[in-house]
Amino acid sequence: xxxxxxxxxxxxxxxxxxxxxxxxxxxxxxxxxxxxxxxxxxxxxxxxxxxxxxxxxxxxxxxxxxxxxxxxxxxxxxxxxxxxxxxxxxxxxxxxxxxxxxxxxxxxxxxxxxxxxxxxxxxxxxxxxxxxxxxxxxxxxxxxxxxxxxxxxxxxxxxxxxxxxxxxxxxxxxxxxxxxxxxxxxxxxxxxxxxxxxxxxxxxxxxxxxxxxxxxxxxxxxxxxxxxxxxxxxxxxxxxxxxxxxxxxxxxxxxxxxxxxxxxxxxxxxxxxxxxxxxxxxxxxxxxxxxxxxxxxxxxxxxxxxxxxxxxxxx
Amino acid sequence: xxxxxxxxxxxxxxxxxxxxxxxxxxxxxxxxxxxxxxxxxxxxxxxxxxxxxxxxxxxxxxxxxxxxxxxxxxxxxxxxxxxxxxxxxxxxxxxxxxxxxxxxxxxxxxxxxxxxxxxxxxxxxxxxxxxxxxxxxxxxxxxxxxxxxxxxxxxxxxxxxxxxxxxxxxxxxxxxxxxxxxxxxxxxxxxxxxxxxxxxxxxxxxxxxxxxxxxxxxxxxxxxxxxxxxxxxxxxxxxxxxxxxxxxxxxxxxxxxxxxxxxxxxxxxxxxxxxxxxxxxxxxxxxxxxxxxxxxxxxxxxxxxxxxxxxxxxxxxxxxxxxxxxxxxxxxxxxxxxxxxxxxxxxxxxxxxxxxxxxxxxxxxxxxxxxxxxxxxxxxxxxxxxxxxxxxxxxxxxxxxxxxxxxxxxxxxxxxxxxxxxxxxxxxxxxxxxxxxxxxxxxxxxxxxxxxxxxxxxxxxxx
Numbered sequence: 024x025x026x027x028x029x030x031x032x033x034x035x036x037x038x039x040x041x042x043x044x045x046x047x048x049x050x051x052x053x054x055x056x057x058x059x060x061x062x063x064x065x066x067x068x069x070x071x072x073x074x075x076x077x078x079x080x081x082x083x084x085x086x087x088x089x090x091x092x093x094x095x096x097x098x099x100x101x102x103x104x105x106x107x108x109x110x111x112x113x114x115x116x117x118x119x120x121x122x123x124x125x126x127x128x129x130x131x132x133x134x135x136x137x138x139x140x141x142x143x144x145x146x147x148x149x150x151x152x153x154x155x156x157x158x159x160x161x162x163x164x165x166x167x168x169x170x171x172x173x174x175x176x177x178x179x180x181x182x183x184x185x186x187x188x189x190x191x192x193x194x195x196x197x198x199x200x201x202x203x204x205x206x207x208x209x210x211x212x213x214x215x216x217x218x219x220x221x222x223x224x225x226x227x228x229x230x231x232x233x234x235x236x237x238x239x240x241x242x243x244x245x246x247x248x249x250x251x252x253x254x255x256x257x258x259x260x261x262x263x264x265x266x267x268x269x270x271x272x273x274x275x276x277x278x279x280x281x282x283x284x285x286x287x288x289x290x291x292x293x294x295x296x297x298x299x300x301x302x303x304x305x306x307x308x309x310x311x312x313x314x315x316x317x318x319x320x321x322x323x324x325x326x327x328x329x330x331x332x333x334x335x336x337x338x
Numbered sequence: 339x340x341x342x343x344x345x346x347x348x349x350x351x352x353x354x355x356x357x358x359x360x361x362x363x364x365x366x367x368x369x370x371x372x373x374x375x376x377x378x379x380x381x382x383x384x385x386x387x388x389x390x391x392x393x394x395x396x397x398x399x400x401x402x403x404x405x406x407x408x409x410x411x412x413x414x415x416x417x418x419x420x421x422x423x424x425x426x427x428x429x430x431x432x433x434x435x436x437x438x439x440x441x442x443x444x445x446x447x448x449x450x451x452x453x454x455x456x457x458x459x460x461x462x463x464x465x466x467x468x469x470x471x472x473x474x475x476x477x478x479x480x481x482x483x484x485x486x487x488x489x490x491x492x493x494x495x496x497x498x499x500x501x502x503x504x505x506x507x508x509x510x511x512x513x514x515x516x517x518x519x520x521x522x523x524x525x526x527x528x529x530x531x532x533x534x535x536x537x538x539x540x541x542x543x544x545x546x547x548x549x550x551x552x553x554x555x556x557x558x559x560x561x562x563x564x565x566x567x568x569x570x571x572x573x574x575x576x577x578x579x580x581x582x583x584x585x586x587x588x589x590x591x592x593x594x595x596x597x598x599x600x601x602x603x604x605x606x607x608x609x610x611x612x613x614x615x616x617x618x619x620x621x622x623x624x625x626x627x628x629x630x631x632x633x634x635x636x637x638x639x640x641x642x643x644x645x646x647x648x649x650x651x652x653x654x655x656x657x658x659x660x661x662x663x664x665x666x667x668x669x670x671x672x673x674x675x676x677x678x679x680x681x682x683x684x685x686x687x688x689x690x691x692x693x694x695x696x697x698x699x700x701x702x703x704x705x706x707x708x709x710x711x712x713x714x715x716x717x718x719x720x721x722x723x724x725x726x727x728x729x730x731x732x733x734x735x736x737x738x739x740x741x742x743x744x745x746x747x748x749x750x751x752x753x754x755x756x757x758x759x760x761x762x763x764x765x766x767x768x769x770x771x772x773x774x775x776x777x778x779x780x781x782x783x784x785x786x787x788x789x790x791x792x793x794x795x796x797x798x799x800x801x
Binding site for chain 2: 079080083084112171172175176178179180192197275276279280281283289292293294295301
């Protein structure tokens with residue numbers, strides 16, 4: 024009836040829900056279901072791994088489970104992938120480094136822009152802040168594939184209105200910087216949204232205390248907000264890293280596929296050869312390429328779930 | 339720790355940026371150089387091994403020509419080896435880029451304003467679409483035209499032209515009218531290689547009686563799934579209807595749902611959709627749609643399938659099934675010519691090939707284009723093996739393997755009824771789209787023949 028009961032319910036609800044969730048998830052049946060799902064989801068990866076250890080004739084002959092019957096395993100697929108072989112002579116190392124050179128700036132650039140934008144949108148009151156934020160948020164619905172061609176034209180031809188150059192062409196096809204800019208652009212809406220929601224939950228008292236002590240926006244941003252926002256930043260960094268690391272389409276479109284700039288995904292799609300389906304090499308290459316995301320994930324894992332939840336609750 | 343890694347990664351990035359700028363700088367400085375720098379290094383200083391390449395000129399260091407193609411390793415290395423000497427003597431660096439997404443990527447890159455200097459286009463239909471679109475390829479320079487006139491049958495030049503403008507010189511050629519079989523199995527079972535269609539049908543029936551499915555096939559090929567099926571249809575159309583109807587079919591004056599094509603489909607159904615005949619070693623008829631074309635012929639080596647109709651380039655595939663598989667008349671596997679059906683259509687041959695289109699008229703691009711159209715290049719490439727050219731500048735004894743030689747023998751036959759792969763000549767919306775899709779449904783879902791043919795006709799672009 025009255026306002027108080029409603030607000031009481033509101034306060035009480037999350038607790039009871041979360042405790043109910045907790046109770047349900049720790050029941051033996053739930054654990055059993057989780058174990059079954061985990062096994063089911065891991066089987067394809069296991070199949071990949073087993074195939075990567077089988078000699079080429081066996082791998083192309085029958086399914087990976089036969090490996091447990093014929094017991095023929097070899098490491099030669101990995102040595103061919105690492106040091107080069109008949110299909111791709113230079114090996115994967117070159118492409119691994121290309122992938123790193125593409126991915127690291129493509130994670131750092133949007134992070135740098137998004138943290139500052141999110142801070143400004145959350146804590147600097149100015150006219151149109153809400154409109155800007157909603158626009159950023161709304162841009163998430165634009166599919167990347169739709170923007171590829173216009174963006175490519177903008178990069179290479181610039182934008183002219185009646186012969187007046189509004190945006191000059193930046194050129195540089197076959198190098199990295201088109202790729203970095205493109206990845207940064209596609210990442211920004213989600214990054215700003217995620218980090219903004221996290222930052223806006225930081226207690227206002229902290230900011231006010233800092234202002235009382237004479238701190239300006241830059242100082243507050245650097246010494247208070249950034250350290251507190253690390254979980255959100257880390258979880259976004261993982262997202263973006265995995266996305267860019269596994270990306271083939273954007274890399275092919277903006278950087279092209281020649282050996283000097285091609286990321287590992289291009290290597291993986293080419294190693295099967297013109298006519299061949301070199302399963303044994305593709306799987307071994309795939310496992311080499313999994314290494315880096317695994318390292319990143321385990322290094323930042325403790326932030327991951329926290330950051331995800333914190334960013335999403337308010338949205 | 340984190341400081342250390344951060345420092346290293348920023349060095350990496352800085353290195354990448356520096357390399358990028360260095361590249362850009364090279365590109366712009368060489369632009370002015372061009373052929374002008376030819377004169378100082380006169381023929382006296384040119385070494386003997388570079389003598390044949392003197393005509394192409396020499397270029398400033400760092401001059402690059404980018405090549406975009408659907409041809410992936412290990413064929414890439416053979417291409418690079420065949421023009422290595424040219425690159426060394428002229429100073430041109432050839433940047434090779436292969437992608438299995440070539441058909442989709444090329445139009446995107448052209449529209450986006452970063453077309454490659456040179457593209458190897460395997461479909462004249464795609465070439466026509468590009469030539470009629472915005473930013474068309476550059477018409478072939480006179481030096482390329484001269485080479486093509488000198489070395490190729492006029493039919494080939496015709497296939498590289500659109501609306502009377504000659505754009506693209508032919509590169510490699512495929513002989514598609516082959517049937518792969520295992521000579522050792524044939525010998526053990528007492529089969530003989532058929533030379534007429536009746537003998538081929540009799541042989542198939544004999545294999546069925548012996549408990550072996552005579553034919554295997556696979557048309558799965560990623561984004562190009564369905565293309566091997568179009569080849570089968572073309573073999574039948576050319577063999578039963580002849581070259582004139584075939585040409586009219588390509589121009590759509592004979593439609594897909596016309597009686598001629600319908601009867602060809604019926605004959606194809608009696609052959610590759612015959613549940614008694616297919617799909618040896620793979621399963622039932624439907625597995626044709628889901629078997630990768632690369633894997634289709636594998637059961638031949640195990641004796642689980644008798645024959646596979648597939649092009650000459652399939653020779654590269656056998657080694658992946660069986661290391662060191664011997665491709666010879668007395669070896670593990672070999673090919674025979676798919677016999678003709680009617681006596682008044684002599685030696686029908688369906689073939690294919692790539693064409694070299696240029697999107698830049700820079701002197702280094704034209705020099706490379708000219709070289710690619712020469713007999714010298716074709717001979718160098720033929721020596722790398724596994725590659726056939728219809729270029730008459732290649733001596734037959736340059737061929738290193740039996741299949742290439744056999745292909746060249748048929749491709750150079752003067753009385754043969756040679757036609758280019760029809761699906762590559764049709765508009766890309768049909769030949770590289772609807773026909774693939776519909777024939778895949780024909781095999782995979784058992785879609786009725788009439789519906790399939792009508793759907794392909796409906797996809798034919800107006801105009």
